[in-house]
Amino acid sequence: MIRVYRPGPVVWAVNIAATCLVLFLFQKILWLVVPFILALIVYYALLPLKLRLVLGGFSHDSAAAWVSGVSFVLLVAFLLIGAPKLLAESVSWQASATRYLDGGLNMLTATLKQLEGRFSILAQAHVSQSLAEQIALFTAQFAEKYLPVIAMGIAAWSPSLLLAPFLAFFMLRDGWRFRKFLIRAVPNAYFERSLYLMDQIDRTARLYFVGLIELTLLDTFCLAGGLWLIGVSGPLLLGFLTAVLAWIPYIGSVLGCVLVVLVAATDFPGDPGVAYAAVGLFVAVRLLDDFVFMPMTIGKSLNMHPLLTVLMIFVGGAVAGVPGLMLVLPVLGVIMVLGETIGQLVTDPRLRARHAHERALQQRLVERDLTLP
Amino acid sequence: MKWFAGKQEHKGRHRLSGSALFGQLSDRDLRIVDGFIHYRQFLAGEVIFDSGEEGQALYVIVRGKVAICLPGQHEFPLAELQDNDFFGELGLLDDWPRSAQARAAAPCELAVLFRGDFERLMASHGRIASQIALQLARHLGLRLRQMLQQAELP
Numbered sequence: 001m002i003r004v005y006r007p008g009p010v011v012w013a014v015n016i017a018a019t020c021l022v023l024f025l026f027q028k029i030l031w032l033v034v035p036f037i038l039a040l041i042v043y044y045a046l047l048p049l050k051l052r053l054v055l056g057g058f059s060h061d062s063a064a065a066w067v068s069g070v071s072f073v074l075l076v077a078f079l080l081i082g083a084p085k086l087l088a089e090s091v092s093w094q095a096s097a098t099r100y101l102d103g104g105l106n107m108l109t110a111t112l113k114q115l116e117g118r119f120s121i122l123a124q125a126h127v128s129q130s131l132a133e134q135i136a137l138f139t140a141q142f143a144e145k146y147l148p149v150i151a152m153g154i155a156a157w158s159p160s161l162l163l164a165p166f167l168a169f170f171m172l173r174d175g176w177r178f179r180k181f182l183i184r185a186v187p188n189a190y191f192e193r194s195l196y197l198m199d200q201i202d203r204t205a206r207l208y209f210v211g212l213i214e215l216t217l218l219d220t221f222c223l224a225g226g227l228w229l230i231g232v233s234g235p236l237l238l239g240f241l242t243a244v245l246a247w248i249p250y251i252g253s254v255l256g257c258v259l260v261v262l263v264a265a266t267d268f269p270g271d272p273g274v275a276y277a278a279v280g281l282f283v284a285v286r287l288l289d290d291f292v293f294m295p296m297t298i299g300k301s302l303n304m305h306p307l308l309t310v311l312m313i314f315v316g317g318a319v320a321g322v323p324g325l326m327l328v329l330p331v332l333g334v335i336m337v338l339g340e341t342i343g344q345l346v347t348d349p350r351l352r353a354r355h356a357h358e359r360a361l362q363q364r365l366v367e368r369d370l371t372l373p
Numbered sequence: 374m375k376w377f378a379g380k381q382e383h384k385g386r387h388r389l390s391g392s393a394l395f396g397q398l399s400d401r402d403l404r405i406v407d408g409f410i411h412y413r414q415f416l417a418g419e420v421i422f423d424s425g426e427e428g429q430a431l432y433v434i435v436r437g438k439v440a441i442c443l444p445g446q447h448e449f450p451l452a453e454l455q456d457n458d459f460f461g462e463l464g465l466l467d468d469w470p471r472s473a474q475a476r477a478a479a480p481c482e483l484a485v486l487f488r489g490d491f492e493r494l495m496a497s498h499g500r501i502a503s504q505i506a507l508q509l510a511r512h513l514g515l516r517l518r519q520m521l522q523q524a525e526l527p
Contacts, residue, residue, distance in 0.1 A: 051497035054405060176408055183411055191413060191485075192422065192429045199489035354420050361416045 428464025437481020
């Protein structure tokens with residue numbers, strides 16, 4: 001019968017420790033990790049097109065070149081056509097952003113004034129007045145203090161992000177060759193298991209990105225449905241933007257919540273209840289996302305226990321901050337497959353014996369004419 | 374389409390074209406299949422896979438000889454396979470344990486089609502994969518008939 005391998009506590013401990021170490025190292029080379037992940041997403045999106053061209057008679061190289069070239073031309077065309085339109089509309093965006101920001105600030109000030117009316121301790125501390133002063137100070141200093149930092153950040157990250165299309169092109173062109181090259185280095189005794197391992201890693205990465213897309217769609221529809229019921233304008237767009245922002249755990253969630261509150265406060269200036277309902281809805285969807293949707297989609301695709309998924313998100317955040325939160329699940333998924341397979345290979349005496357036999361045969365072959373009869 | 378397809382090498386028949394499993398495929402189809410195949414070299418006496426091991430791949434003999442054995446049960450090999458023969462075909466279908474041991478009877482080169490790659494071939498090139506699957510089904514049917522005939526013999 002089939003001997004089913006179950007990883008023991010040592011393998012589990014090594015998996016989790018290795019995940020923490022990799023996250024820590026990734027944090028140090030984030031400039032390379034981010035374009036690599038973007039390239040992986042582009043690679044998995046374009047791979048079916050490349051395979052269609054190979055089926056049509058193209059060589060692997062020319063299929064990769066055509067798919068990458070056409071995608072690049074389409075992107076450039078989109079930017080050339082879309083950029084002037086976007087620039088022309090940016091004036092109205094600025095007006096809308098200012099309107100929503102004012103709406104949010106008005107709601108905040110009104111709420112604090114109401115609280116001051118009820119609690120004398122807040123009134124004595126002049127909370128609403130000091131907050132208004134701080135916001136005015138922040139707005140006045142924003143351009144001077146924060147814009148150069150943001151501009152520097154964009155300037156520093158842009159060159160490394162340009163790596164993404166190049167990486168994606170070489171993954172498309174040479175990915176299958178690289179896989180064969182790696183497998184060639186594996187001894188015959190471990191060959192089948194190693195092929196299985198690479199297949200599982202590829203499957204894990206692919207399922208993770210598919211799970212991420214499913215999670216985004218679930219979040220979008222839940223938020224859009226709730227916002228539509230409350231009566232907030234543009235619920236689908238707002239839900240989609242918030243779901244995409246949630247790719248960045250915690251910080252993305254806070255930004256998404258602020259966005260929803262600003263729109264709700266501006267749409268219903270005299271009714272703070274709508275904004276509170278939007279906050280309640282947002283918190284409910286986030287809880288649903290963290291404890292139900294994420295284990296169901298990404299956790300399921302990585303074949304992880306829901307409790308481990310949730311715990312590892314916290315561990316990832318503690319070890320490597322925001323990048324750790326974003327990367328912990330795919331990294332753990334890949335390391336689990338690696339750890340289990342290596343554990344299986346190391347604990348299999350028959351495979352080790354076959355490898356030793358192969359080496360002995362090779363040794364005998366190279367030595368056969370060294371000794372004189 | 375061929376004007377855009379880039380330069381491709383045409384140096385006679387493909388080395389897998391002699392195998393019954395791939396014999397129905399055109400050279401162009403074989404070049405596509407080649408992208409999914411791994412080539413391995415084994416020394417005489419080397420174990421290719423053991424009986425009871427979880428099967429993950431099918432092997433085609435490009436050159437050399439392979440013995441199918443049941444160590445501990447039969448003193449001599451059950452079968453000796455040569456160029457273009459294939460074995461381990463059930464490994465392409467599921468992960469049921471191998472029923473016998475395969476051992477290189479002479480230095481040999483094997484073409485290996487891994488199950489995961491065959492599944493990818495089915496997803497991306499369904500026509501080619503279905504032709505391989507049909508040949509595989511014919512081969513299994515032949516083996517079944519042979520076993521039934523042997524069972525009917527007194």
